[in-house]
Amino acid sequence: MTGLQTPVKLPAQTELQTPTKPSRLWSTVFAIAVGAVVLVAGAGLKITWSDLPAMPGQIAHYLRLMFEAPNLEKLPRALFETWRSISMAWLGAIMCVVVSIPLGMLAANGVGPWWLRTALRGVFAVIRAIPEVIIALILLTVTGLTPFTGALALGIAGIGTQGKWVYETIESVQEGASEAVRAAGGNTAEVTRWALWPAAAPTLMSFALYRFEINIRTSAVLGLVGAGGIGSMLSNYTNFRQWDTVGMLLIVVVIATMLMDAVSGAIRRRIMEGAKVRDVARSS
Amino acid sequence: MTTGELAVPARPTNRFRTALIVAAFVAFTVATCIPAIGGIDLDVGAIVRNWRNGAGKMLQLLQPNFAFLPRTWAPMLETLQMALVGAVASAIVSVPITLWAASPTNPNSWTRITVRTLVNIVRSVPDLVFATVLVAMVGVGALPGVLTLFLFNIGIVVKLVSEAIDSSDHGYMEAGHAAGGTQLQINRVTALPQTWPLFANQWLYTLELNVRISAILGIVGAGGIGRILDERRAFYAYGDVSVIILEILVVVILIEIMSNLLRKRLV
Incomplete structure (x- = not known):
């Protein structure tokens, strides 16, 4: 009750009772540790860092060699090889999607039996871990140094990720429709056909096109190990040090990739968002 | 009208659009399979002939x-x-x-x-x-x-x-x-x-x-x-x-x- 008798004096300056700052010791220690690891890693690399200041000039020199006067002589050949890369990507995407949609569906919770689910998920994980290039190198012994090898490698290498996307999509579908089908007496196959597939199909189609976009980039990589296409051409002319041709090829790669991305992206948006509502002429 | 039958409206169809999409898909796929313009020669025969090579490699890979x-x-x-x-x-x-x-x-x-x-x-x-x-x-x-x-x-x-x-x-x-x-x-x-x-x-x-x-x-x-x-x-x-x-x-x-x-x- 003392407070009532002697009124509390306000301090001359209103001081806020700020809580003490939370300790930042551990985050600081962590940050210093990460910094130290990065520095050690950088120092451990066999790079003469003193050359680094000269780098921009050097790169500018090569960029000038490549893009000052791109050699258009080989352009028809480059377009031919670009189509070959796109073909590889497309057929690879088809193969990958055709295999991974049924397998991915079987790997989804509530569709396949548990042993099949575990086995399939294991297979997907292993395929994801193997670089495409290695798959291509094994396939080389079967189908030789042909673009067909590239398409097959893309088809197989993509199954890992694509299958994962498929079962994740199926699992994220709302429960309601499947419960309704089950309540109406449908078995698992019927649930898949009438509840899961209609709900997941747009997303799966969108992922299929996305696979095509990824494959376009990867097909250039496979070209480097000899599967043909624009990647092989690029690697050859880089080895010949014919920089003006390399410049032209890089321009072709960039334009082709951007073009395909734009087209495929537009189709994907159309699939996912549906048709734009057309303005119905209401007045006049 | 007999009882129990609903007057269901005709299902909306989009045959033309579907046909167009399928045609575009098929055309693109066929174009990617023509070797003459850069497409891919789907040489399935090679798989049948040489699958043993690949299987051999796989077998070797399985022995780390x-x-x-x-x-x-x-x-x-x-x-x-x-x-x-x-x-x-x-x-x-x-x-x-x-x-x-x-x-x-x-x-x-x-x-x-x-x-x-x-x-x-x-x-x-x-x-x-x-x-x-x-x-x-x-x-x-x-x-x-x-x-x-x-x-x-x-x-x-x-x-x-x-x-x-x-x-x-x-x-x-x-x-x-x-x-x-x-x-x-x-x-x-x-x-x-x-x-x-x-x-x-x-x-x-x-x-x-x-x-x-x-x-x-x-x-x-x-x-x-x-x-x-x-x-x-x-x-x-x-x-x-x-x-x-x-x-x-x-x-x-x-x-x-x-x-x-x-x-x-x-x-």
Whole structure:
């Protein structure tokens, strides 16, 4: 009750009772540790860092060699090889999607039996871990140094990720429709056909096109190990040090990739968002 | 009308549109199978004839030669170093570029479009193509590898984070404007603290990607475990190759587990 008798004096300056700052010791220690690891890693690399200041000039020199006067002589050949890369990507995407949609569906919770689910998920994980290039190198012994090898490698290498996307999509579908089908007496196959597939199909189609976009980039990589296409051409002319041709090829790669991305992206948006509502002429 | 039958309206059909889509799909697929214009010769016969070669290789791969393991430590360490240095360097550089490329943080449309176009161009060049050209430019070794990862990561981080900033709610930035802050102050005080989690997320993702990519960069001479992978393959030492693949698999999984733990704490 003392407070009532002697009124509390306000301090001359209103001081806020700020809580003490939370300790930042551990985050600081962590940050210093990460910094130290990065520095050690950088120092451990066999790079003469003193050359680094000269780098921009050097790169500018090569960029000038490549893009000052791109050699258009080989352009028809480059377009031919670009189509070959796109073909590889497309057929690879088809193969990958055709295999991974049924397998991915079987790997989804509530569709396949548990042993099949575990086995399939294991297979997907292993395929994801193997670089495409290695798959291509094994396939080389079967189908030789042909673009067909590239398409097959893309088809197989993509199954890992694509299958994962498929079962994740199926699992994220709302429960309601499947419960309704089950309540109406449908078995698992019927649930898949009438509840899961209609709900997941747009997303799966969108992922299929996305696979095509990824494959376009990867097909250039496979070209480097000899599967043909624009990647092989690029690697050859880089080895010949014919920089003006390399410049032209890089321009072709960039334009082709951007073009395909734009087209495929537009189709994907159309699939996912549906048709734009057309303005119905209401007045006049 | 008999009872129990509903007057169901005719199902709407879209036969024409469906036919058009199927026709376009088939036409594109057929065009990709014509070797004369660059398409692919689907030589299924080769599989039937030569499948034993591939099966033989697979069989050899299934017998890993673990005695080779000690010789892979040094290149694997180099791969991890390249991955880390590339990721950190790109993380530092990606912050200003991202703020440049997002519209709420950079109202100047000219610089924004320029930066975005440049990033898109960088993004559309495949990683190994960068590596091939850079190896020819600066020589064999870890440097072209690090540069490749650096460029590749900047493309990913800038694209994903700037799009996230674009689509987020910018109420807090408007508050900054209303209080009379300059764009720089607004970016530093409001935009950056809001986007750190996005950045952290993408940086960790690029670190994971880098370990995967740098595993194969060595094939074109950009250093790391890929170099020894390519070397053993050239000697047809498939037992060694499979040990290296297993090692990459283990390291990738470990990095993923680590970055998932970190992500839970940071984001």
